[in-house]
Amino acid sequence: MFKRGVFMDKLIIGGVELNSRLLIGTGKYCSNKIMPDVIRACGTQIVTMAVRRVDLDNKDENILEYIPKDIILLPNTSGARNAEEAVRIARLARAMGCGNWVKIEVISDNKYLLPDNFETIKATEILAKEGFVVLPYMSPDLMAAKRFVDAGAAAVMPLGAPIGTNRGIRTKELVQILIDEINLPIIVDAGIGKPSEAAEAMEMGAAAVLVNTAIASSENPIKMAEAFSLAVKAGRLAYNAKLGEEKKYANASSPLTGFLFEGDKK
Amino acid sequence: MSFYEEYLRYSNFDFEGFFNSVTKEDVLKVLNKNKVGEMDFLRLLSPAAEKVLEIIAQRAHMLSVRHFGKTILLYTPLYISNYCVNRCAYCSFNLDNNIQRRQLTLEEIDAEANTIAKTGLRHILLLTGESKKETPISYIKDAINILKKYFESITIEIYPLTENEYKEIVESGADGLTIYQEVYDESVYDRVHIAGPKKNYKFRLDAPERGCKAKFKSISIGALLGLNNWRIEAFMSGLHGKYLQDRYTDVEIAMAIPRIRPHVGIFQDVYPVSDKDLVQVMLAYRIFLPYSGINVSTRERDEFRDKLIPLGVTKMSAGVSTEVGGHTSSNNGNGQFEISDKRSVNQIKEAIIKMGYQPIFKDWFRL
Numbered sequence: 001m002f003k004r005g006v007f008m009d010k011l012i013i014g015g016v017e018l019n020s021r022l023l024i025g026t027g028k029y030c031s032n033k034i035m036p037d038v039i040r041a042c043g044t045q046i047v048t049m050a051v052r053r054v055d056l057d058n059k060d061e062n063i064l065e066y067i068p069k070d071i072i073l074l075p076n077t078s079g080a081r082n083a084e085e086a087v088r089i090a091r092l093a094r095a096m097g098c099g100n101w102v103k104i105e106v107i108s109d110n111k112y113l114l115p116d117n118f119e120t121i122k123a124t125e126i127l128a129k130e131g132f133v134v135l136p137y138m139s140p141d142l143m144a145a146k147r148f149v150d151a152g153a154a155a156v157m158p159l160g161a162p163i164g165t166n167r168g169i170r171t172k173e174l175v176q177i178l179i180d181e182i183n184l185p186i187i188v189d190a191g192i193g194k195p196s197e198a199a200e201a202m203e204m205g206a207a208a209v210l211v212n213t214a215i216a217s218s219e220n221p222i223k224m225a226e227a228f229s230l231a232v233k234a235g236r237l238a239y240n241a242k243l244g245e246e247k248k249y250a251n252a253s254s255p256l257t258g259f260l261f262e263g264d265k266k
Numbered sequence: 267m268s269f270y271e272e273y274l275r276y277s278n279f280d281f282e283g284f285f286n287s288v289t290k291e292d293v294l295k296v297l298n299k300n301k302v303g304e305m306d307f308l309r310l311l312s313p314a315a316e317k318v319l320e321i322i323a324q325r326a327h328m329l330s331v332r333h334f335g336k337t338i339l340l341y342t343p344l345y346i347s348n349y350c351v352n353r354c355a356y357c358s359f360n361l362d363n364n365i366q367r368r369q370l371t372l373e374e375i376d377a378e379a380n381t382i383a384k385t386g387l388r389h390i391l392l393l394t395g396e397s398k399k400e401t402p403i404s405y406i407k408d409a410i411n412i413l414k415k416y417f418e419s420i421t422i423e424i425y426p427l428t429e430n431e432y433k434e435i436v437e438s439g440a441d442g443l444t445i446y447q448e449v450y451d452e453s454v455y456d457r458v459h460i461a462g463p464k465k466n467y468k469f470r471l472d473a474p475e476r477g478c479k480a481k482f483k484s485i486s487i488g489a490l491l492g493l494n495n496w497r498i499e500a501f502m503s504g505l506h507g508k509y510l511q512d513r514y515t516d517v518e519i520a521m522a523i524p525r526i527r528p529h530v531g532i533f534q535d536v537y538p539v540s541d542k543d544l545v546q547v548m549l550a551y552r553i554f555l556p557y558s559g560i561n562v563s564t565r566e567r568d569e570f571r572d573k574l575i576p577l578g579v580t581k582m583s584a585g586v587s588t589e590v591g592g593h594t595s596s597n598n599g600n601g602q603f604e605i606s607d608k609r610s611v612n613q614i615k616e617a618i619i620k621m622g623y624q625p626i627f628k629d630w631f632r633l
Contacts, residue, residue, distance in 0.1 A: 027335055027337075028331070028334070028335020028336060028337065029335065029336065029624060030336035030622045030623055030624055031619065031624050032624065050629075051631075052628070052629055052630050052631060053626065053628060053629055054628075055388065055627060055628040058386050058388075058627055058628070060386075061386065061625075061626075061627050061628070079483075079629075079630060081483075081516045085633055088633045089633070092631070092633075108515060108516035109515045109516070110511060110515055110516065110517065110518050110519070110557055111511060111512075111515060111557050112557075113557070164332045164333055165332065166332065213332060213335070216335055216336075217331045217332065217335065217336070
């Protein structure tokens with residue numbers, strides 16, 4: 001007999017099997033206290049947080065206190081301006097007890113917050129060798145993505161649009177090329193503003209999506225978290241079910257080439 | 267290249283004529299643009315914009331939440347000396363003012379830092395008056411070395427330095443620089459800075475750029491509103507912010523909106539800046555420089571500060587004393603200006619939460 005959920009395949013990153021394909025951030029919420037409910041509402045298993053905000057001396061304000069213990073922590077290197085700073089932040093995160101996963105974010109452009117692929121590749125190389133599970137945030141570029149593979153990344157995280165813009169997957173063509181060509185999970189990070197856009201990324205074949213601003217800045221983050229979770233599942237199922245082909249041509253009622261085949265008719 | 271050249275581009279500009287020509291419809295058009303140019307910024311600062319302030323506020327709020335989320339970073343200033351060789355008409359530290367002068371010993375700095383750190387704050391702003399004799403760079407560096415034990419981020423607000431001196435400060439462990447031009451209009455600047463090294467307009471004007479070159483992580487600039495026509499001063503401050511951000515993309519540029527406060531001194535020729543005016547400046551900064559932080563000090567009243575939060579503030583001082591040694595004892599030198607928001611760190615934290623925002627105590631660490 002048919003059972004719901006049997007078509008949902010698992011995602012494997014860094015050797016870990018995951019049921020959820022939605023990663024969330026923690027950066028822009030009105031209060032850390034809401035985090036446990038947001039996490040439960042969307043069923044995420046990976047949560048990213050800026051190492052710069054982790055305050056071990058201040059229990060009330062420490063974000064780590066609000067993340068359930070069964071969640072994989074994905075500390076990010078927000079604030080790093082070059083590879084060296086990113087590497088130091090990652091090591092600090094590990095020393096703080098945040099595990100060995102890291103999202104590398106190297107940004108030296110404060111206007112658009114676009115990532116620096118060159119420095120991110122350098123940091124990835126160093127940290128992967130040190131045993132980190134490295135998820136680099138990047139501008140979708142095929143050659144850079146190949147270098148991330150060589151550098152030992154566990155997944156690559158191309159942006160859909162600049163951070164915080166909620167503008168959707170503006171880099172669609174380039175992200176699609178990464179999905180088609182790169183043999184690592186592609187996680188669309190940044191720019192996704194609506195659940196429908198998360199579903200779109202998943203239908204394209206993205207392995208997962210990371211959402212922060214769209215959930216955090218909504219009027220009801222808990223409801224919005226659930227909405228994103230449903231959209232991600234819908235998109236993945238649709239991808240697995242193989243979307244019906246979009247036809248670029250019509251079935252003409254008065255064929256133009258029909259005369260060539262007239263003799264074939266019986 | 268210096269921002270001075272940008273400043274000179276507007277030396278003969280007819281601001282009055284421009285402001286008179288702006289309509290409320292012109293202002294609304296600015297809000298629909300993807301890229302807000304210099305003249306658009308000036309439109310947002312025009313009298314016509316006051317008529318649509320609520321619509322501007324909605325846009326500014328949306329941009330703030332998108333870029334910074336619902337978070338406010340807290341810090342507090344630590345005054346370590348009020349010795350000053352300048353004669354600035356608007357400041358209590360003026361050499362001519364008969365105030366109690368005091369400078370903290372390194373032990374006293376340690377005690378102050380210890381007291382402040384107990385409030386949970388991890389970001390500190392180190393301030394002195396200008397006196398290379400009493401407070402040389404070596405003393406500032408010694409102070410930074412002590413503060414490193416207690417704080418994750420140290421910003422200095424001291425007299426302007428050379429690029430190499432700024433590099434020394436960065437190497438010693440400070441990551442932020444705050445330096446206000448006070449007034450961009452060169453002739454007013456000359457008038458209110460009666461004597462002392464601060465009289466050198468250009469050396470101060472170029473200080474933030476030297477700071478960028480010396481690789482501070484964040485730099486905060488602004489005009490002391492009230493010394494001159496605030497519309498023009500805010501315009502110049504915003505252009506200065508954009509000039510720096512365009513050239514030094516890795517530095518976080520923040521705008522401050524200090525408004526002149528009662529002080530011990532002689533400057534009475536204040537150009538009035540109402541609450542509405544201050545809000546208009548803040549909104550214009552947010553829309554022209556959506557990625558920049560905006561800093562509001564305890565010069566402003568508590569209930570007014572709270573209301574500014576959703577309009578685009580990203581940083582606020584809390585638990586403030588502008589007196590040298592004011593955190594640990596009551597027998598101190600005079601303060602730099604009178605503060606209005608006298609709430610403790612905890613009270614300000616609660617007020618931010620009440621506004622639906624998250625107070626942030628730590629947003630960096632020394633690497």
